[in-house]
Amino acid sequence: MTDSILTMKGIVKDFNGVKALNGVDIEVARGEVHAICGENGAGKSTLMKVLSGVYPHGSFDGTITFDGKDVAYRSINDSERDGIVIIHQELALSPYLSIAENIFLGNENARAGVIDWNKTNLEASRLLARVGLDENPATKILELGVGKQQLVEIAKALSKQVKLLILDEPTAALNDDDSAHLLDLINHLRGQGITSIIISHKLKEIRRIADTVTVIRDGSTISSFPVEDTDDIETRIIRDMVGRPLDRQFPDRTPQIGEEKFRVEHWNAYHPVDTTRKVVDDVSFSVKAGEIVGFAGLMGAGRTELAMSIFGRSYGTHITGRMFKDGQEIQARTVDEAIKHGLAYATEDRKRYGLNLIGSITVNVSAAALGKLAKLGIIDRHREYAVAEEYRRAMNIRTSSVSALTGRLSGGNQQKVVLSKWIYSGPDVLILDEPTRGIDVGAKYEIYGIINELAAQGKAVIVISSELPELIGLCDRIYTIAEGRLTGEVARADASQENLMRYMTAARSEGATKS
């Protein structure tokens, strides 16, 4: 048997009788990169919370052996002391403090409470060099992009003499370059004897860097096996995650495309703070009934800004341009007006803009269409409940009841609540911004099915996505956008990742001037 740094055996954790974990076993060898895969809600995050002491020893069953001894962590501090550091999907850095201050936050180089700034900055630079981040340690976090912030988190972990680094969806918010850099770094740290656990939905990444993968499904360990960089491994992981072979990633669909449903002409929008910066630059496009149209673009290309400025001017200033629905010009100066005109926009950031996390599923589903449930301002709550219950069933939202708080749901199920909300608002034009971000393979397939169904009902569907295979698999037509301008329009038959990427990185051509 190999030397293992971490062994978790028979972990069982239940919440009020609902078993989130039901007998998880995992064994991580010293110095390896160990991937954990599973659908949303499979129990990955819960498992990591058990390991790190967020759920204190005694609140779960099973044993944890770390570095040769049985451990009983009562808090994150306990596990960090042993060198276990978790980097969460939502980064936990203080935006107004510098890189150095963040790295040593809670662990300051101080004597008698007075911070030694020279030592702090010096050590911070050393750590930054180790993670390959070329920044001044005095730079404030808010000036860094997400990718660099991720590296600061890792530098912070290194400062704590980390032995086991746990990364929860580390590349979910990163672009390809930053992702590649991060994966190289994890590889590099492995060379220095640091063990990593990486939770990821991106099987390509797992193929590339993981030594071993453990698949969890419905709170139990399904399998654990060595990883090779082959397609077979990917197929096997998917099969174990969903419990059935997933031969097709996209459900079948025969497009039935009708008349033009929605058209935007010469749309312009400026940045809300830096009002001289043009974020959306003379964009014109159209969508037909029953058509699924994709918008491809790199981070910061202006896809979300375009969508939000169209949806009731919820982003940007000095917005100009015309909008037509069914050939009639429409005005949507507020979100309310946009909804009344049959537009819907499901945001890319569901926790921040999409859901009331301390509200029940019911109130979230009805939130955009309370008018349909109310007479004279009074809500028919029985009908509201019935509606929520109906969507729970139709969308397969996994929950004990529609009265459950949305904050307790997994990402995929939260996304289904967001979609339910907008479908119930009865839109003709749906804009879905990153509808499958942070969602596992099985739930993705379900969401694709829902999108197809919406198109089949004759709605115009716009999908914004960073995943090119998703756009190619789903859309009838794809627009590419770069620096706020449309740079290409590609029909499904002609679309390939290569040509889309070429348009997405197209430099500014003609006379588009920054005003």
Added chain:
Amino acid sequence: MTTTTPETARTTVPTEPGKPRRPRLRIDFRQYGILAALAVIIILFQILTEGRLLFPGNVNNLIQQNAYVLILAIGMVIVIIAGHIDLSVGSIVAVVGAIAGLAMQQWGLPWWSAVLLAVLAGALIGAWQGFWVAFVGIPAFIVTLAGMLVFRGFALVLLTGGTISGLPREFNAIGSGALPTVGMPDLVTLAIGAVVSIALVAQQLRTRATLRRLDLPRERAVSFWIKIGIAVAAIMYLCYLLSYNRGTPIILLILAALILIYSFVLNRTVFGRHVYAMGGNLFAAQMSGVKTRWVNFMIFVNMGLLAGLAGVVSTARAGSAVASAGSSFELDAIAAVFIGGAAVQGGVGTVVGAVIGGLVMGVLNQGLSILSVDAAWQQVIKGLVLLLAVAFDVYSKRRSGR
């Protein structure tokens, strides 16, 4: 796999046959916890004061003395659910009291139009503050801190001549009067108690019948009847006590109406839902088409209106308008809301909870006064109770996960 996407709701819920998946309604411990705390405090003081706490006269006083906090707490809970705070209500009480006093004494208005004028003035002040909060975007803490100074100042300006007393008897009755009585014990009060009890049972049974018809989750019959039994017993006991004193206080009727109306507004109306939605996640509410500015504006107009009403009630109870009236009322109201289980971050809270929170403070005041505890120590005790109540809430939230 195919997915159907329902466009419109059918009125009946499709049920899976043979599979009674009917989640029992979970007891809301937040709310019942505070109710239990109120019961414990009442029993404790009943023992400590050797039964004097619930003397009919004391119960009457308890209601009349605390009416202003309860009215303010009803407005304040809405403000706090939406994620704001209002520090100005005490000053509004003072300035509105002054306006009412002047209206009757110097401008010669009849008492009822003075009342209308006062409530309207409160609503206008609320609109002023709502304008700054909702449309200019200044945090409510700052706007109402300014309002606290400004309106206290106006109260002092209006009442430079000192106190205005000798107000009409009808006006004073709003704060300290009672309905006409028939006999001893008062049959009117007992009759009101009986009617309210019957209405409560009927209403609860009707709701339950609807739930059964639609096959929605409902609580167990046993706990349903126990709860109703307790509620009816409490109502009848209160009426029994009041019937041995001066009958039904007018202010009790006003309060009951406000509690019913505002519970309905928060639970059943689109406006109420928007308030919760904004407190839960402001951005999500905006992106769902909630007109957040108007909702914020209306929240403050309503708070001003209720503060105006509280001003009328407290002036009527005192029988005179004083510039120092209402000082620290805002703190009592805020304390009542938080004791009543509202969340500091917003999004959570109920009218009934706020009222119970206000009663907890009221009973403490009353009990400690009967025991002749020094006023200084009373403050210490009330402060600690507030702290403990919120600490308990935070603790229980942490226990329940996350």
